Amino acid sequence: xxxxxxxxxxxxxxxxxxxxxxxxxxxxxxxxxxxxxxxxxxxxxxxxxxxxxxxxxxxxxxxxxxxxxxxxxxxxxxxxxxxxxxxxxxxxxxxxxxxxxxxxxxxxxxxxxxxxxxxxxxxxxxxxxxxxxxxxxxxxxxxxxxxxxxxxxxxxxxxxxxxxxxxxxxxxxxxxxxxxxxxxxxxxxxxxxxxxxxxxxxxxxxxxxxxxxxxxxxxxxxxxxxxxxxxxxxxxxxxxxxxxxxxxxxxxxxxxxxxxxxxxxxxxxxxxxxxxxxxxxxxxxxxxxxxxxxxxxxxxxxxxxxxxxxxxxxxxxxxxxxxxxxxxxxxxxxxxxxxxxxxxxxxxxxxxxxxxxxxxxxxxxxxxxxxxxxxxxxxxxxxxxxxxxxxxxxxxxxxxxxxxxxxxxxxxxxxxxxxxxxxxxxxxxxxxxxxxxxxxxxxxxxxxxxxxxxxxxxxxxxxxxxxxxxxxxxxxxxxxxxxxxxxxxxxxxxxxxxxxxxxxxxxxxxxxxxxxxxxxxxxxxxxx
Numbered sequence: 001x002x003x004x005x006x007x008x009x010x011x012x013x014x015x016x017x018x019x020x021x022x023x024x025x026x027x028x029x030x031x032x033x034x035x036x037x038x039x040x041x042x043x044x045x046x047x048x049x050x051x052x053x054x055x056x057x058x059x060x061x062x063x064x065x066x067x068x069x070x071x072x073x074x075x076x077x078x079x080x081x082x083x084x085x086x087x088x089x090x091x092x093x094x095x096x097x098x099x100x101x102x103x104x105x106x107x108x109x110x111x112x113x114x115x116x117x118x119x120x121x122x123x124x125x126x127x128x129x130x131x132x133x134x135x136x137x138x139x140x141x142x143x144x145x146x147x148x149x150x151x152x153x154x155x156x157x158x159x160x161x162x163x164x165x166x167x168x169x170x171x172x173x174x175x176x177x178x179x180x181x182x183x184x185x186x187x188x189x190x191x192x193x194x195x196x197x198x199x200x201x202x203x204x205x206x207x208x209x210x211x212x213x214x215x216x217x218x219x220x221x222x223x224x225x226x227x228x229x230x231x232x233x234x235x236x237x238x239x240x241x242x243x244x245x246x247x248x249x250x251x252x253x254x255x256x257x258x259x260x261x262x263x264x265x266x267x268x269x270x271x272x273x274x275x276x277x278x279x280x281x282x283x284x285x286x287x288x289x290x291x292x293x294x295x296x297x298x299x300x301x302x303x304x305x306x307x308x309x310x311x312x313x314x315x316x317x318x319x320x321x322x323x324x325x326x327x328x329x330x331x332x333x334x335x336x337x338x339x340x341x342x343x344x345x346x347x348x349x350x351x352x353x354x355x356x357x358x359x360x361x362x363x364x365x366x367x368x369x370x371x372x373x374x375x376x377x378x379x380x381x382x383x384x385x386x387x388x389x390x391x392x393x394x395x396x397x398x399x400x401x402x403x404x405x406x407x408x409x410x411x412x413x414x415x416x417x418x419x420x421x422x423x424x425x426x427x428x429x430x431x432x433x434x435x436x437x438x439x440x441x442x443x444x445x446x447x448x449x450x451x452x453x454x455x456x457x458x459x460x461x462x463x464x465x466x467x468x469x470x471x472x473x474x475x476x477x478x479x480x481x482x483x484x485x486x487x488x489x490x491x492x493x494x495x496x497x498x499x500x501x502x503x504x505x506x507x508x509x510x511x512x513x514x515x516x517x518x519x520x521x522x523x524x525x526x527x528x
Contacts, residue, residue, distance in 0.1 A: 006079075009033075010060040014082040014106060024086045027062045035065035035087070042074050051076055055098065058083060069094045080105055088130075091115055102126050109134065109156070115141040120167075122148040130156035138163050149174050150196075157182050157204075163189040168215070170196045178204040179226075186211050194241075197222045205230050205253075211237040217262070220247035227252045228279075234260045242266045246294065251281070257308070259286035266293040269304045282308030285316035292326060298338035301327075305339075315350050317343055341390050395517025399474065402513065406470035406506045409499040413488050414464055417446035418496020421461060422487035431457045448486070461485060473503050474510035 009015075009031040018024060038058070045051045055077030063080075066087035074096040085107035092111060097118045102110070104125040111134070121143050128135035135156030138147075146167040149158075153175045159182075169191050176183035183204030186195075194215035197206075201223045207230075217239050224231035231253025239262035246268035255273060273281035284305065295301065305319050320343035327336035413419060426432055435447040435455065444450045451458040462485035469482040488499040 006057040006059055007061075008059045009062075012059045012082060014104065015060060015062050015084045017084065024062075024064055027064055031060060032062040032064055033058070035063055035067040035085075038063060039067060039069065039072075042069065042076075042078060043072060044075055055079065057081075062086070066090065073097070074100075077101075079103070083107075096121075109136065111137045112141060113137055113139045115143075117141070117143045120145045120148070122146075123152055124148050125151045127153045128156065128158075129153075133157070134159050136160075146170065153177075154183075157185060159185045160189055161185050161187040163191075165190070166192045168192070168194045168196065170194075171200050172196045172198040173200065175201045176204065176206070177201075180204065180229075182207050183226075184208075191215075194218065201225075202231070205233060207233045208237050209233050209235045211239075213237070213239045213241075215240060216242040216244060218242075218244040219249055220244055222249050224250070224255075225252045226254075230254045230256055231273075232256070236260060239263065242293070243289070246271055254281045254283065255308075256283045257287040258283045258311075261288045263289070264291045264293050265289040269295060269300055272304060272307055274307060280308065280310055283311050284308035284319040285311065286318055288322055289326060291330060296327060296330065296332050296335060298327075298335035298342075301335070302339065302342055309346075315346060317347060320346075337390050344390070390520075392517050392520035395513050395520065398513050399510065399517070402474045402506060402509055403467075403470050406473050406502075407466050409495055409502055410469045410473075411466040413493070413495040413499045414449070414466060415446070416493040416495045417448065418489050418492040418499070419448040419464065419486050420489050420492075421448070421451075422483070422485055426457065426461065429457060431455045470506075473506040476507070476511050476514055 015028075015031055018027070038056070040046075041051055041056055053076065057077075057079045059081040061080075061083045063083055064086045067085070067089045069089065069091035071093045072091070072095070074094065075098075077098045077100075078096065079099070079101040081101075081103045083102075083105045085105065088107055088109035088111060090111045093114045093116075094112060095116045099119045099121070100117050101120075101122040103122060105123075106127045106129070109128055109130045110123070115138060123136075133156060135154045136158040138160045140162045141160075141164070143163070143165045145165075147163075147165050147169045149169070149171045151173040152171070155177050157178045158176050163186065171184075174197075181204055183202050184206045186206075186208045188210045189208075190212045192214045195211075195213050195217045197217070197219045199221045200219075203225050205226050206224055211234070217237075219232075231251050232255045235256050235258050237257075237260040239260070241262070242264040243262035244266040246266060249268075249271040251271070251273040253273070275281060285308075292301075301323055305323060309316055309319050320339055324336045324339040324343070327333075327339060421427060421432065432447075432451060432455075435444045435451040435458075448464070452461055452463065453459070462481050464486055465480075465482065468480040469486065471478060472480050472483040483503075488496040488503070490497045490500045
C-alpha cells in the first residue's frame, strides 16, 4: 500500500470458489484478506501503515467476511480486480472522493444507497449473485462522472432508482436477471449523457419510468424478456437526443412509452413487439419525438402505430397526430396526410358510440337524436367524398362521375321520345298539340325532338343537350336552363319513367357532394 503498487495475489485471476459452496472455513492463506483489514486501508490506514494517493489496488484476492463502509469516507481510489467476496459490500451513504472500481469481481451483493462517488464508478464484468432480494443497490446514489456496468451479470434486482450520474451509464452486454420482478430499476434516475443498453439481456422488467437522459438511449441488439408483463417501461421518460431501437432488438412482453419523449427516433419497426394472444404489447399514447431516422413511409408507420394505438380496449389518437406532425415537418407531406386520414377513419369508427364530428363542431347531443345508420352514412360520405376533409378534390371527381352517369339516362330518354317542354304555356300550345297528340299525323315517335326541329315555337325553344341537362341536375351552383326547358315524362317510355325518379337522386347527390367538397376546401370540416 505504501509503495502504491498493485497488490496481486495468485496469478491475477479470479480465485476458485470453495470446493463446498459457501464453505469459507479454510480459505487459502496466501490469497485471503479479511474484509475488516480491507476496510482499514480503504479508510486511509494509519501512520504506521499509510496509503498513498494512488489508493487501494488489489487483484486476485479472497475477501472473507462482509465489507462495511456505511457512512464512511473513502479518500482514495479503490480498484479491486478479479476478487472473490464471501459476502457482499454495504456502503450506504458512503462518500468515495475519487474512483470506485470493482472489475471482473464476484460477490453476492453491493448495497450502496445514497453512495457518493467523486469521479467514476465501474463494475464491468462483475457478477452479483444474490439468492434473494436486491443484488445491486445504488438507489439515490450520486456518481460524479460515468457508471460502467458493461458485461455485468446480476441475479436479482439492480435497484438504481433516483440515481444521478454526471456522464454516461454503460450497460452494454450486461445481463440482468430477476424474472417476474424488476430486473433493472432506473425509476427517476438522471443521466447526464448517454445510456447504453447495447446487446444487454434483461430477464424481468426494465423499469425506466421518469428517467431523464441528457444524451441518447441505445438499445441496439438488446433483449427484453418479461412475457405478459412490462418488459420495458419508459413511462414519462425524457430522452434529450436519440432513442435507438434497432439492430435485431427482441422483446417478449410490453413496451410502455406513454408520455415519454425523445429527440430522434432511430428504429427498425420490425423490432417492436407484435400483438400476442389478442393482447397489445406496445403503448404509444403520449410518446413524442422530433424526427424519425428509419422508414418513414406511411404504410410502414401505420403498421407500427397499429401495434400501440390501443391499450386495454381504449383507442388513443395522439400517436397518429404525433406521427403526422413529424412527417409533415420532415417534408413527407403525402405520408403525413395518409396518416391523418387513417386517424380520421379510426375516430369515425370509435365516435359512432361516443361523438359525432360535423362541420367543425362536436354535436354530441345528436347522438341521442340520430340513429346509428344515419351516423354511419355520414361517416361513409365524409370518407368517400373528401377523405374526411383532407382531399377535397375527391368530391370533384365524384361530381364528374355523377355528371357522366346522369348523361346516360338523359340521352336514352331523349332518344326514346320521353321528354316534353317544361312549360304549361308550351304544353297547351297548338304547336305542341300537333306533335304531342296520341294520334298525330304524320306520326311523331319522338315528339319533343320533332317539335324542337320543325315547329316555329320549337325552333325558338331551348335546344336540348344531354350533357348540359345532366350538369343542371348534378351541379347545384350552375344553371344552364335545361331543367327549366325540358322534363322527362313518366308516360312515354321506360327511360323517361326512370329518369323522372332518378333526377331527384342526382340532384340530392350533387348537393351533398358539392357541399362537402366546398366545406373541405374551405376548412369548415374539422381535420385536426
